[in-house]
Amino acid sequence: MAKFDPGSTTSAAQAGTRQLGAWGRGALFSFATVGMLAIGHANAQPAGSGGPITLERFGSFHVGGRLVELSGRPVREYLPTVGSAPLRIDPNGVHIVGAMYARFMVPAPQRGTAPLMLWHGAYLTGVTWETTPDGREGWDAFFLRRGWATYVTDAVERGRSGAAMVPEIYAPPLHLPMQNPWERFRIGDGPGSQARGTVLPGNQFPAEPENYLSFMRQVVPRYLDTDEDVLAAYVALLERVGPSVVIAHSQGGAFAWQVAQRRPDLFRALVLVEPAGTGAIAEAARLKDVPQLLVYGDYVDADPRWSVIRTSARRFAAAIREAGGRIEDVDLPSRGIHGNSHMLMMDRNSDVVAGLVQDWLATQGLWR
Numbered sequence: 001m002a003k004f005d006p007g008s009t010t011s012a013a014q015a016g017t018r019q020l021g022a023w024g025r026g027a028l029f030s031f032a033t034v035g036m037l038a039i040g041h042a043n044a045q046p047a048g049s050g051g052p053i054t055l056e057r058f059g060s061f062h063v064g065g066r067l068v069e070l071s072g073r074p075v076r077e078y079l080p081t082v083g084s085a086p087l088r089i090d091p092n093g094v095h096i097v098g099a100m101y102a103r104f105m106v107p108a109p110q111r112g113t114a115p116l117m118l119w120h121g122a123y124l125t126g127v128t129w130e131t132t133p134d135g136r137e138g139w140d141a142f143f144l145r146r147g148w149a150t151y152v153t154d155a156v157e158r159g160r161s162g163a164a165m166v167p168e169i170y171a172p173p174l175h176l177p178m179q180n181p182w183e184r185f186r187i188g189d190g191p192g193s194q195a196r197g198t199v200l201p202g203n204q205f206p207a208e209p210e211n212y213l214s215f216m217r218q219v220v221p222r223y224l225d226t227d228e229d230v231l232a233a234y235v236a237l238l239e240r241v242g243p244s245v246v247i248a249h250s251q252g253g254a255f256a257w258q259v260a261q262r263r264p265d266l267f268r269a270l271v272l273v274e275p276a277g278t279g280a281i282a283e284a285a286r287l288k289d290v291p292q293l294l295v296y297g298d299y300v301d302a303d304p305r306w307s308v309i310r311t312s313a314r315r316f317a318a319a320i321r322e323a324g325g326r327i328e329d330v331d332l333p334s335r336g337i338h339g340n341s342h343m344l345m346m347d348r349n350s351d352v353v354a355g356l357v358q359d360w361l362a363t364q365g366l367w368r
Contacts, residue, residue, distance in 0.1 A: 064233030065099030098229030111147025121250025125159035173221035204339035284319035297340025
C-alpha cells in the first residue's frame, strides 16, 4: 500500500486542492469476504419477499477524493461528552474531501455479466435502493435476487461519504422541509398538498403519514458546489470496479450521463430513471456505443417543472440517436404501468418497473 506523503500536498493561504491518485484509492479500502453466506434483511419483510439471498462475498470501501490544506483558522475547544475532558481541535492542516462510500454484494450464482451500480438522486443516499418507506425490499435486493453483483453508493457529501468544512471548503448546504419532496416528486396534487395529505389520482407512492415520515428520515442536506468532486469520485469508482451497468436516478442520472461522456469505456449499459439533467449536447456522440434506457412515471408532461426537464432529456437523447447511438425512452403509462411518482423505485409497483429494466438488460445480452 502506498504511503501518504504530507510534503506532496499543495499549500495556500486558506485552501489548495489536489486530486488523490492511487494512494486514495488503495488506502481507504475495507473489504469483507465470506466463503458463502445466506442472509435475510434486517427490516421485517412481507410474505413472499423471496427468502434468504445467497452471497459469495460482500463489503464496502471509500474511493476518490482530493486533499485540501487549510491554514489561518482558529483552534476550537469543546467538551465532547458528559464527564469527558475538554478537547482542542486545530482545523489547520490537510483534509481529505470528495471521497465516496460504496457497498457491494456479490450473489451466488452470478447471472449479470457486469457489475450493476445504483446511483441515487439529490438530497438522498444509497438508501434509495435498499428499501421502501413501507418496508418492502428495494431494487438492490430485486437485482441481487436475479444474480447481479450490486454496488450501492452514497455520493460525495452524502451519508457515509462525509462532507467538508463550511464555508472554507464547501458552501453551506440546503435542507428540505417536509412539503418539498411531497410536492416536487409528484406525490401530492400541487401546492399545499402535503398539509392536506392529498395525492395525485392513482398515485402509488406509500404516502400514509408514517410512511412519508419514514421517507423524510432518509432525506439529507445537499451541497451545491460539489459536482466536480462527485463526477471525479464516480470515475474513480468505475475505474476500480471495471465496466458496469449503471442505474441512476434523478440528479444521479445527470451525473451518469456526464461521467459516461468522460469515460464511455467504463459503461456496459446506462439506465436513467427520470434523469434531472443531461450531459453536454455537443458531445452526445461520445455516448453512441453505450446502450441506454430512459424510464418515466406518471404526470411528467403535465408538471411545469418535470415537463421542462423531460423535454431537455428528449433533446439530448435525440442527439445521441443522430450520432448513431441506441437509446430507448419508456413512458410507463403508455406501457399500462400507472401511478408512478418521481420515486419509481419506492412506489408500490416498484417491482413491476424493476422487471421492465431487468427485461431490457437481458435483451442487451447482459444477463445469462
